[in-house]
Amino acid sequence: MADLVLTTFDWVPELPRGHVRDIRVRWALEEAGLPYRVETVPFGDRSAEHISHQPFGQVPWLVDGDISIFESGAILLHLGERSDALLPSDPRRRSEAKTWLFAALNSVEAASLPWSLFVFSGFSNDTPEWKRLDSFLTLRLQRMEPVLAGHEWLAGRFSIADILMADVLRLVDRFDGLTDYPACRAYVARATARPAFMKAHADQMAHFAAADSARQPG
Amino acid sequence: MADLVLTTFDWVPELPRGHVRDIRVRWALEEAGLPYRVETVPFGDRSAEHISHQPFGQVPWLVDGDISIFESGAILLHLGERSDALLPSDPRRRSEAKTWLFAALNSVEAASLPWSLFVFSGFSNDTPEWKRLDSFLTLRLQRMEPVLAGHEWLAGRFSIADILMADVLRLVDRFDGLTDYPACRAYVARATARPAFMKAHADQMAHFAAADSARQPG
Numbered sequence: 001m002a003d004l005v006l007t008t009f010d011w012v013p014e015l016p017r018g019h020v021r022d023i024r025v026r027w028a029l030e031e032a033g034l035p036y037r038v039e040t041v042p043f044g045d046r047s048a049e050h051i052s053h054q055p056f057g058q059v060p061w062l063v064d065g066d067i068s069i070f071e072s073g074a075i076l077l078h079l080g081e082r083s084d085a086l087l088p089s090d091p092r093r094r095s096e097a098k099t100w101l102f103a104a105l106n107s108v109e110a111a112s113l114p115w116s117l118f119v120f121s122g123f124s125n126d127t128p129e130w131k132r133l134d135s136f137l138t139l140r141l142q143r144m145e146p147v148l149a150g151h152e153w154l155a156g157r158f159s160i161a162d163i164l165m166a167d168v169l170r171l172v173d174r175f176d177g178l179t180d181y182p183a184c185r186a187y188v189a190r191a192t193a194r195p196a197f198m199k200a201h202a203d204q205m206a207h208f209a210a211a212d213s214a215r216q217p218g
Numbered sequence: 219m220a221d222l223v224l225t226t227f228d229w230v231p232e233l234p235r236g237h238v239r240d241i242r243v244r245w246a247l248e249e250a251g252l253p254y255r256v257e258t259v260p261f262g263d264r265s266a267e268h269i270s271h272q273p274f275g276q277v278p279w280l281v282d283g284d285i286s287i288f289e290s291g292a293i294l295l296h297l298g299e300r301s302d303a304l305l306p307s308d309p310r311r312r313s314e315a316k317t318w319l320f321a322a323l324n325s326v327e328a329a330s331l332p333w334s335l336f337v338f339s340g341f342s343n344d345t346p347e348w349k350r351l352d353s354f355l356t357l358r359l360q361r362m363e364p365v366l367a368g369h370e371w372l373a374g375r376f377s378i379a380d381i382l383m384a385d386v387l388r389l390v391d392r393f394d395g396l397t398d399y400p401a402c403r404a405y406v407a408r409a410t411a412r413p414a415f416m417k418a419h420a421d422q423m424a425h426f427a428a429a430d431s432a433r434q435p436g
Binding site: 051055057065067069070071072073074077078080089090091092095098101102103105106107109110113114117118119121123127128129130132133139140143144147 | 235269273274275276284285287288289290291292295296309310313314317319320321323324325327328331332335336341345346347348350351354357358361362367
C-alpha cells in the first residue's frame with residue numbers, strides 16, 4: 001500500500017474542477033513518480049477530523065507516514081525534499097527554486113487570488129475597488145513577463161516552483177488576465193503540456209466526474 | 219565582517235514604518251543570535267541591480283555567501299535551516315512549523331493583504347467588494363482563534379512560523395481587525411513582547427528615522 005495519502009473533497013461544483021488545489025500535489029507526485037492514493041472528505045460538511053488535518057477546512061492535505069501536512073506550498077516543499085525530480089541538488093539552484101516557490105504564492109497568487117475572487121463574484125470592473133486589485137495584479141505580471149521571457153523554468157530546470165507558478169498563472173489565464181503577457185502565457189502552455197500535468201488534470205476531472213455519477217439515482 | 223547581509227529601503231514614508239518586511243528577517247536573526255549587517259537600496263528608484271535580487275522591486279532580500287534570497291518566507295526558511303532557535307529538530311514538529319509558515323502567508327496573509335490594501339486606500343466598508351474581502355478575512359480569523367487559544371506557539375515551541383503569523387496578525391490588529399478575536403490578540407501581544415521582536419522593531423524605526431535626519435538640510 002502506498003505510503004502517501006492525498007486527501008481532497010469528495011465532490012465540488014463544475015466551476016472549480018481542474019483548479020482544486022489537490023492538482024498541485026497530484027502534479028508533483030506524477031513528476032516524481034511517487035505512488036500515492038487519494039482519499040476524500042465531504043465538501044458539504046467540515047468535520048472535526050477534517051479540521052484536525054486542515055485547520056481552515058480546505059483541501060488538500062498529505063499524509064506521509066506519521067506526518068500530516070497541509071498548504072500546497074508546504075506539501076510541495078516536503079515532496080521536493082523527497083525527490084530529485086522536484087528540486088535541484090545544486091545548493092544555489094535549490095535555494096532559487098525555494099525562493100520562487102514562495103514568490104509564486106506570496107507575490108503572484110497574493111495578487112491573483114483577490115482578483116479572481118472579484119471575477120468569481122461578478123463584480124463590475126469599473127469601480128475604484130476593482131481597479132485597485134487589478135493594478136496590484138498588473139504590477140506582478142509586468143515583473144514576471146521578463147523573467148519568463150528569459151527562462152524556460154524558474155530555477156534552471158523544472159521544479160516545484162514551476163508547478164506553483166504555472167498553476168497560479170493558469171487560473172489568471174482562464175479569466176483572460178494574461179492577454180498582454182505572451183511570455184507568461186507561453187510558460188503556462190509549456191508547463192501544462194507536461195505529461196505529469198496532463199495526468200494530474202485528467203485524474204482530478206475523472207475523480208469529480210465519478211462523484212457526479214455516484215450522485216445520480218438509479 | 220558578517221556573512222549575512224540584509225537589504226532594505228533607504229527610506230520609507232511614516233505609515234509603513236514598523237511594518238516593512240525586513241522586520242521579519244531582523245526578528246529571526248535576533249532570535250537566532252546570528253550577526254548581520256544592513257544595506258539599503260533607494261525607495262524612489264528601483265535599479266536593475268535591485269531587480270536582479272528582488273524581481274518585484276520590493277524588499278527585503280538576504281545575501282548569505284554566494285546565495286541571494288528574496289521573499290520573507292524563503293528567507294526565514296533558510297535561516298530556520300541554519301539555526302535550531304528558529305525550527306524544532308523533531309521531524310514532526312519541524313514539518314508542523316514549515317506548514318504553519320506557509321499557512322501564515324498563504325491562508326492568513328492572502329486574506330489580510332487585500333483587506334489592508336482596501337483600508338490603506340480608504341475605501342468605504344459599505345460596498346459588496348469590501349464585504350467580500352472582509353468575509354474572506356473573517357473566515358481565516360475564525361479558524362485561527364481556536365488554534366491560538368489552544369497553543370502558546372504554532373509548532374510546540376516558538377519558531378519561524380510564529381514570526382510570520384504574528385507579523386501578519388499584527389498588521390490586522392493595527393487596523394482594529396482583531397477586536398473579536400481575543401486569542402489572536404493575546405498571541406500578537408506575547409510574540410511582540412519577545413526581546414528579539416522589540417530589538418528588531420526598534421532597529422527598523424531607528425533606521426528610517428536616521429534617513430529622515432540625513433534628508434534634513436543643515
